[in-house]
Amino acid sequence: MESCDVLVIGGGPAGSSCAWQLRRRGCDVMVMDKASFPRDKVCAGWITPAVFQALQVDPFVYAEGRVLQPITGFRTGLINGSEMQTRYPSTVSFGIRRREFDDYLLRRSGARTALGNALTSLKRQDGRWIVNDAITTPMLIGAGGHFCPVARFLGAKPGAAEPAVAAKEIEFAMDPAQAAACQVRADTPELYFCQDLKGYGWCFVKGKHLNIGLGREDSHGLAEHLKLFCDFLKQRGRIPPDISDGFRGHAYLLYGHGGRKLIDDGVLLVGDSAGLAYPQSGEGIRPAVESGLMAADTILEAGQDYRSHRLAAYPNRLLARYGPGAVPSAGGGPAFLRNFLARAMLGSRWLTRHVVLDRWFLQRQQPRLQVS
Secondary structure, eight states: OEEOSEEEEOOSHHHHHHHHHHHTTTOOEEEEESSOSSOOOOOOOEEOHHHHHHHTOOHHHHTTTSOOEEEOEEEEEETTSOEEEEEOSSOOEEEOOHHHHHHHHHHHHOOEEEETOOOOOEEEETTEEEETTTEEESEEEEOSOTTOHHHHHTTOOOSTTSOOEEEEEEEEEOOHHHHHHOOOOTTOOEEEEOTTSSEEEEEEEETTEEEEEEEESSOTTHHHHHHHHHHHHHHTTOSOTTOOOOOEEEEEOBTTTSOOOOEETTEEEOGGGTOOBOTTTOOOHHHHHHHHHHHHHHHHHHTTOOOHHHHTHHHHHHHHHHOSOOOOOTTOSOHHHHHHHHHHHHTOHHHIIIIIIIIIISOTTSOOOOOO
16 A cells, blocks of 8 residues: 555645645645546636746746737626726736646646546544545645545535535637637737626637636626627627537635535645635635645644644635635625626726726735745
8 A cells, every 4th residue: 555645636726736735845745536637627718927926937938839818908898788908008917728727737746646536535543544545644635626525524515515606618729710810919918797797708718718607606608608608708709609518517615615524634625615715706716825835834833733633724825815804795785786787897997907807807905925
């Protein structure tokens, strides 16, 4: 039976960031994932410079042989409503392809890997975990996303019991005719909110790839809302008329909305497993990376004593970083009030820039995470 100091279940940004921080401090870390990397991942795929800073990655180095699309503006509005463009004097975010980004972070972590292996059994015995009757470890990290098996072991019940955001999206390489017909600027992602403010759609060009998707807090009628959004984009001439219909679905929890148990003896959850996506935008890569780093620091401070009270610093770190959570949803209240607020906010250049973009999507008010 194999043994390691820490076993991470899930090789996405949260798991890889945690593994990288632990490895650079001398821990023997293994990452297990049911997929083989590189693998496709459903995600809009943009990150702020703060992510590169936290991971101590040089963007110019990362960009060698990979898509890294600078973002200097946004086009925003309501679906079937008015729209406006906001420009910035410098790069405020980057477009990435998750297939490339996740593979890079996992390889960079330096951790041993067990890829193409799903977690099928999990037992607790004599203060250690036994995984798949093949790997034993004193410390287990759940980093497998919304449906993480470690989160399920701790009592999470993905589905009707949790108020998850449901999304569908597609990312595909455009042929020359489609690229010519696409009016979305590569440096200007487009964001369009549903009329009831319970979700939004996006379209984003990254290199030769086009990413289109829509997510909603209310999952009922998601397919109809997505069709309405795509029809709107085609009518406005923003996207090619012949896009693929191969949209894929995924789900995630907004921070403070899920109430998942984050720690127990010898185990903790990070990233989407813990339900950490920003409530206002649903963006999850930055909190995934940061939670992985904070989890690693907590584990190192525990000094190999992984009882739950020794890991309690981790949820306290999350609380200090992201606040108490459960931010009131803009989708609440009477329909007429939601529509009024949507038009008032998205019709104002100042509110669009300083609230919708700077605070909700770019999190520019959030200080950069200091990494040891």
